[in-house]
Amino acid sequence: MTDNKAKNAGPMLVELDGQTWEQMIDRIETWFGNVLAAQGAFRRHVESTLEKIREPDTRDLLADILDKADQHERQAKELFALIGREPPTGRKAAGALISGAQKALGKVEGVAGGATAGGWSDLRQCLLLNVDSMGAFAVAEQLGFALAMPEISQITFEVENDKAKHQLVMQELVLETAAINILYEEPA
């Protein structure tokens, strides 16, 4: 196969040298910033939505989701330690990228049919923000696979499972009350 020179030259690392690896870690760090921003946006929106919800069962369900959302935000921060980096803090965190879904929310407000009473429209926006943050975690999971970092994939996989269930819960709440909120509520 290879000549004697190659045989004795030692093994070859493919994309595992320090420089290449650090470049990849830099890119993962940037993505983790997106994960944190997306999850933070979701958590904040659930918080503000909860304040507007009156129906007790819905409040209980959303309160559970908020507890988990807090936990998931902490887990998003913990991801940084797994690549030897620090999560952004202070102004850096505030300046983190605003996710696409968060930007889109302004447009969503306009197509909610005026159904903003009782937090229904806010709840619907939670759905979109959860999809965005769930997707951000799922991408992080793939990056963990790509760089053979099982802890990243394990954490993100469990978060995605939680968030998939939350998505179903919120979807059911939104759909169950959709007709009431759109056909019968007075526009705010």
Add this chain to the structure above:
Amino acid sequence: MAIRATRTSKEALRRLPTPARPIVDAGDVRVPEGYEVEAVLVGLSMPTGMKAADDGTLFVLEGGATWPTRPGLPPRILRMDPSGNLEVFAEESFGGPRGIDVRGNEIFVSLKGGHYTRIVKYDLTTRERTVLVDQLPEGGWHEPGGPVFGPDGLMYFGQGSVSLNGVVEPHGLTVDVAKHPNAHDVPGQDVKLTGNNVWSDNPTASYPYPAETGAFKPYGVPAQKGEVVKGELWCNSCVMRSQPDGTEPELLAWGVRNPWGMTFSDDGDLYVADLCMEEKGSRPVGEDPGRVWRIDKAREPHGSVETPDWYGFPDYCGDGLPVWHEKHLAKKGPITGAPPLPLIEDPPPLAGPAVYLNEPHTGNGKIRFDRTEGFGYRGKMFLAQFGSYYPLNTMREEHANKGFNVVAVDLENPGEPEIFMSNRVPGPASAHPGNGGLERPVDVEFGPDGESLYVLDFGLHAITERYIWAYGHTGVLWRVTRKR
């Protein structure tokens, strides 16, 4: 095209940046007395195939969307020249290159992905790419076979089934039912169906519902009793051949579930490594052995095969027994005790028998015969045994450590094969923290120097009852050399 490849020391392989496989250590790998093993390339991403050219160049295929389909990593054909320099010869589209052969100044590569498998060739000087075959129906887990060139100068290739066990199901297909909703098995001969459909919950619907699916049908489409499905030249579970430019295609065999290891022996016979059915889903099959087939139709003159041979999939196991035989009942898992029902009412005559059977869930990789003068195993068939997918594909704990090695088989007397290369402890290295040996051998290739065997190691898979995870940058190319 550039790739970052840097020389390092054996000691540095004990401090890799990849936590899933932090150590690669040839000292943890056992080979027979008189042979030595070393790591050549470390950090490959899901490598699946390789081929040595006569001048000592080695081509290695990596990346794409493999098992599972994510994460996808760059689907690349790597070229290592005789001095050991590595480059990206070409980058392909998804799902990636799977098999390769070299002929003159050209390489021929099978490509998985999308709705059809393709075979392309590259000119090694100009890198011009030509599509030769693009009609092999796929869209499931199973793999292209070959291409390999026979002594007759013809190109031999194949394609595995779409379904795992004869009917398309969501179990184990992850995202593929969504990506390939129209994919289905295609028979190589006209078959009359029994209408024994299977049921599964359709996960792609907004209101999941029980979906009824028949053999040779897309997911959610039932078959009718007595319905005839027309056989196609471009089928799957098939072994075919053509002129080197892809013209004059001819179907030699079908009913070979996953014919992805293909090679010729010294005496010109075509052998195909195939994998067992799985003990899961709505049509689970227990204890189906892995197998290697000899494709006898390959001996017949090109253009003369009027009726292809049928090797039994989806109704017969590798041992020639029907899937509903009591030996093949599923004994653990969601469905137990109820035998799978026949799918084909008037099956063709069964070809075979297999020339080699190994234990269920050993996970057959690719095969190669030692045709060298100097390696010491002339005429023996080397089989990369990828390793079990326990507990996903079988819940029988006794299969947990099957495979994860390379065996040398004497087909004249197959009995108990010689375990040629393995870890010092059973199972993959990752099952034993601190161990730096083999993970999942996927391909074997003899070097033209006549003294070396290359073993391609796919890298780390994590398996649970729920999923398979694959980790990039954990693949290794090993070399075993006979000491002088």
